[in-house]
Amino acid sequence: xxxxxxxxxxxxxxxxxxxxxxxxxxxxxxxxxxxxxxxxxxxxxxxxxxxxxxxxxxxxxxxxxxxxxxxxxxxxxxxxxxxxxxxxxxxxxxxxxxxxxxxxxxxxxxxxxxxxxxxxxxxxxxxxxxxxxxxxxxxxxxxxxxxxxxxxxxxxxxxxxxxxxxxxxxxxxxxxxxxxxxxxxxxxxxxxxxxxxxxxxxxxxxxxxxxxxxxxxxxxxxxxxxxxxxxxxxxxxxxxxxxxxxxxxxxxxxxxxxxxxxxxxxxxx
Numbered sequence: 001x002x003x004x005x006x007x008x009x010x011x012x013x014x015x016x017x018x019x020x021x022x023x024x025x026x027x028x029x030x031x032x033x034x035x036x037x038x039x040x041x042x043x044x045x046x047x048x049x050x051x052x053x054x055x056x057x058x059x060x061x062x063x064x065x066x067x068x069x070x071x072x073x074x075x076x077x078x079x080x081x082x083x084x085x086x087x088x089x090x091x092x093x094x095x096x097x098x099x100x101x102x103x104x105x106x107x108x109x110x111x112x113x114x115x116x117x118x119x120x121x122x123x124x125x126x127x128x129x130x131x132x133x134x135x136x137x138x139x140x141x142x143x144x145x146x147x148x149x150x151x152x153x154x155x156x157x158x159x160x161x162x163x164x165x166x167x168x169x170x171x172x173x174x175x176x177x178x179x180x181x182x183x184x185x186x187x188x189x190x191x192x193x194x195x196x197x198x199x200x201x202x203x204x205x206x207x208x209x210x211x212x213x214x215x216x217x218x219x220x221x222x223x224x225x226x227x228x229x230x231x232x233x234x235x236x237x238x239x240x241x242x243x244x245x246x247x248x249x250x251x252x253x254x255x256x257x258x259x260x261x262x263x264x265x266x267x268x269x
Contacts, residue, residue: 001110001148001248002029004034004259005176006241007183008067010204010211011045011232014057018203021239021261022059029243031107035114035150037200038086039066044257045211045232047072050079052087063104064086065116067154067179068124089154091132093125101136103146108247113146117164119155125218129155133164137171142251148173149251155179158198165196173246173253176200181210183240183260185257193252201240206264208233238263 004025009018026034030231038061046069056064063233070088071077080086080098087225090100101115115130115136133151142149149172153164161177168175170192177184183201189212190196202211209217212230219227239262246257 001033001106001108001246002031002144002243003112003148003150003174003246004029004031004035004148004241004243005152005174006034006203006239007200008037008040008178008181008202008204008211009056010202011234011236012038012043013232013234013237014202014204014211014222015041015052015144017237018241019055019059019060020101022061022123024261025239025261026060030051031243032108032110033112034061035063035065035152036203037066037152037154038064038076039154040202040204040211042073044072045230047076048086049073053083057085062106062112063102063114065114065134065154065178065200067116067153078242087114087116089126090115090136091118091127091129093127101140109247110147113140114152115140115149116152117161119157121160122156129160129164130167133167137168140246142171142173147248147251148246151175153177163191163196165194169194170252173251174242174244176242180183180227183258187256187258189253189256193250195242195244195253195256197242197256200242203239203241204237205233205235206238207235236263238265240265
């Protein structure tokens, strides 16, 4: 079983890169299931609208996860309840529209549970993420309720993400971090068989400041009055993520491979 998880899609260049590169990647790598964090897919670089979601699904994405920017496009609150393949963080303050987890069928008829969590430190106020994770672990068991389990931990700090990896080790197929838009080099299979990476990076233009126009970002750091509201860089985007080969019998990971294609980080597939 090959599962691909891609980091935050940022702005038009990120969406275009996924549309252009994902179908070929699925075919070449024989990928059975694709999860993409789409919370920055909108033209503004924050939020996701219905058209963005459709573009990602049409490219071969099976599930879209999100994070703190999930409501930045107002229309998302209206369609997320109907679009079960778009997840918002499970530990958002209740009640919130949509779902934070789901069990989905893969192309090869396997059940994939996906849960979207959001960190508590330096993020929007949400319920305790570790309590939410503990509840999920109690209710969704690997090889009982789902053939494979994937966790998107959307968070600012590395320690939260690492701790979440150890909490799920042996209980989930994959735990990956999103949000910081910079790929970390600690991808591995953990001691009890869970694939892990602290942050997948982004699908966006890396000649930028975490996907945003670099010149305007510098102006903001200098408090230049001519600085505008952040807007995404529009150069060629890099696709960043992790492909995991999982064992059908145990649901745990056997091998991990970082996926970095195109743009300024090209050449590590």
